[in-house]
Amino acid sequence: xxxxxxxxxxxxxxxxxxxxxxxxxxxxxxxxxxxxxxxxxxxxxxxxxxxxxxxxxxxxxxxxxxxxxxxxxxxxxxxxxxxxxxxxxxxxxxxxxxxxxxxxxxxx
Amino acid sequence: xxxxxxxxxxxxxxxxxxxxxxxxxxxxxxxxxxxxxxxxxxxxxxxxxxxxxxxxxxxxxxxxxxxxxxxxxxxxxxxxxxxxxxxxxxxxxxxxxxxxxxxxxxxxxxxxxxxxxxxxxxxxxxxxxxxxxxxxxx
Numbered sequence: 001x002x003x004x005x006x007x008x009x010x011x012x013x014x015x016x017x018x019x020x021x022x023x024x025x026x027x028x029x030x031x032x033x034x035x036x037x038x039x040x041x042x043x044x045x046x047x048x049x050x051x052x053x054x055x056x057x058x059x060x061x062x063x064x065x066x067x068x069x070x071x072x073x074x075x076x077x078x079x080x081x082x083x084x085x086x087x088x089x090x091x092x093x094x095x096x097x098x099x100x101x102x103x104x105x106x107x108x
Numbered sequence: 109x110x111x112x113x114x115x116x117x118x119x120x121x122x123x124x125x126x127x128x129x130x131x132x133x134x135x136x137x138x139x140x141x142x143x144x145x146x147x148x149x150x151x152x153x154x155x156x157x158x159x160x161x162x163x164x165x166x167x168x169x170x171x172x173x174x175x176x177x178x179x180x181x182x183x184x185x186x187x188x189x190x191x192x193x194x195x196x197x198x199x200x201x202x203x204x205x206x207x208x209x210x211x212x213x214x215x216x217x218x219x220x221x222x223x224x225x226x227x228x229x230x231x232x233x234x235x236x237x238x239x240x241x242x243x244x245x246x
Contacts, residue, residue, distance in 0.1 A: 006137020007130040014129050014161050021112045023169060023191050024244070027198020028237045030162040033209045033230070038137055039156070040213075040226060043144075049217050051149050056213035056229075058153025063207035066157050070200035073166070077193030081185075084170040084192035088163035099154045107150055 002042060009038035031066055033059075058107065065098035117172065129164055136160035157206055162199055166192040201244060205237025 017029035036059060043052050072094055076087045136158065144152025170188035177184025212232040216225040 002137050002141050003134035007134030010133025010137070010161050011126065011130045014133075014165055015118070015126075017165055017195075018117055018168070019113045019115050021114055023194040024198040024201075025111050025241055027195040027200075028202035028205065028241060030165050030195060030199035031159070031202030031206050031237070033156075033206050033233055034133070035137055035140060035158070035160060036156045036209070036213070037226070037230070038133075039141065040222070044222050047149075049222065052222075053214050053217040054149040055144070055153030055156060056210045056217065058150050059156040059210035060207045060214065062154040062157025063203050063210055065154075066159055066206065067200050067203035069159060070162065070196050070203055074193045074196035074200060077166075077189050077196060081189045084166040084189060085163065087192075088159075088166050088196070092159070092163075095159055099157075103151065103154060 006038045010034045061102040062099050065095045068098055069095040125168060129161060132164060133161060166195050169195045201240040202237045204240055205233040208236040209233035
């Protein structure tokens, strides 16, 4: 069930990003709350609203990490003209490091 | 700069690209569910903001720009990477909207209905990311 809903919702936001111009505006949809929208209903039904609220508080920290990661990817792509696949995948540790760092500092 | 929707790009994309994104989106959602089950909502919540589809999206942006230039006999790699870069800057602004979405959901959900909380959180995402994009363009 999670697989189906996640696949549909995340693909739908990705399609929106495909058709919209300019590319910088379409990029907004690359960071849409698609996974949250896909899973919140199921999680509330099984775990309750407080559980999802706790997830949301952590999601805010993950979003800060996403912002730094995406900005770094934009800089590398613009300045060094490396391939998009290489750049976006090799910089993923930035997201993980900042997310876990913020969790360690603020929520642990 | 005007915001436009160009639906013809959907015809240019291959079916396997859509299937790949559907499978990737589904898999990431399942994996995040497993992480939350194993380590709880505090760690699991971080992964609700995991850039799951962003690398695939940026790669497709580059690929489509390269294809367009190839059709007129030019090397579009530089243009493709710049387009992917703009897409990434947009995603950085969208991530600030994602943070607004999460904060509104965190504060409202315990006291209000799920639909009201989700609706207002989605509005917060749109307003924050859209406003930041307009300011960035000025």
